[in-house]
């Protein structure tokens with residue numbers, strides 16, 4: 001096969017890579033995007049899509065957001081049920097006042113098999129995008145005029161002036177080129193299972209985060225899906241996992257069979273398929289996201305929210321920003337590390353404040369009493385409940401949650 005020549009090659013067609021390619025295409029810029037998988041393909045995930053996803057896709061093109069809204073493979077989600085170790089819980093709607101405007105949910109739950117395939121189908125609508133599936137990029141050599149990328153057998157070779165690495169949590173590009181390696185303090189290990197017939201699902205299909213004492217600072221989740229199914233999983237900081245020598249599959253099994261509340265809810269539940277695990281590279285540490293002729297995006301850039309474990313939204317945001325930076329680089333014919341640093345600045349300007357707040361919250365919830373106290377407060381204080389609601393969208397409010405004075409005031413308020 002002759003060498004494919006392109007200005008921009010995107011490695012990975014998951015949410016980050018597909019979004020980068022879509023933004024380029026809708027700006028009239030061609031690219032090559034290559035994935036080792038053939039779509040539709042599965043990706044281990046909680047399958048929770050926050051409001052960021054629809055917002056961002058709508059910014060690229062309102063038609064994409066409209067097609068996602070119309071898709072039948074997803075379940076609308078109106079809020080979150082947070083449950084502390086003391087079993088007190090609070091329902092937090094995504095929108096203040098719990099407005100359920102038809103056709104306007106803030107979030108969705110849908111299997112990644114479907115969502116990622118939706119994005120790839122969107123790519124296939126764009127003539128500027130050359131999508132190559134089933135090719136695992138293992139070689140990346142920096143040459144004077146660009147990166148030479150290739151697979152192990154050498155039968156596929158791509159020469160690109162600029163690389164957007166979007167190949168996920170185990171990205172070899174991130175390790176070998178950007179020299180960023182997994183650190184257990186900034187990494188979560190998660191497992192996911194699909195169940196049918198779990199009882200006690202909220203009528204409004206709230207997603208459930210259970211901050212069980214033995215899992216902190218991680219959580220056990222139940223995310224309702226269409227057709228009576230649910231995505232059930234557990235995620236735990238890798239450093240805690242190692243220290244406590246926890247086996248995640250055993251932990252999941254014990255939770256659904258022995259926990260007093262869950263064993264009732266899972267009494268008639270049926271496990272569908274296997275229980276699978278994957279890594280979550282957290283954005284709890286600031287890193288260099290670009291270098292000469294490359295930018296890292298999504299999980300390959302370690303951008304997962306350390307408190308919620310949400311990574312899809314940030315994958316989309318960073319993918320779009322990388323595309324915007326790529327367009328500037330092409331126009332200036334400047335792919336230097338110095339020029340691409342503007343991408344890092346953009347990412348951290350937009351996502352940085354949220355990541356910093358979530359890192360503080362992640363550290364706070366290590367202590368079960370804090371969440372217990374928050375739940376007690378929320379149960380008796382209406383103002384505090386609405387504050388927690390706004391927390392989802394307003395970084396300033398999350399900042400309040402990280403200040404000791406806030407808790408003191410709360411303790412003395414009614």
Ligand SMILES: Cc1cc2nc3c(=O)[nH]c(=O)nc-3n(C[C@H](O)[C@H](O)[C@H](O)COP(=O)(O)OP(=O)(O)OC[C@H]3O[C@@H](n4cnc5c(N)ncnc54)[C@H](O)[C@@H]3O)c2cc1C
Pocket residue numbers: 011012013014015016017034035036037043044045046047048049050135136137138166167168169171172189190191192233235277278279280297298299300304309310311312313315
């Ligand atoms: C257990 C678990 C639960 C999670 N729950 C949620 C959740 O509910 N909500 C949420 O927002 N986030 C969640 N996340 C995080 C979310 O899954 C990721 O943040 C998201 O998938 C990142 O998208 P991405 O495009 O960066 O990477 P990926 O989705 O991993 O896509 C990377 C793509 O690159 C391809 N690829 C990899 N290597 C190569 C290569 N060498 N050559 C070519 N192609 C390659 C892969 O095939 C894949 O298609 C969860 C993660 C885990 C592990």
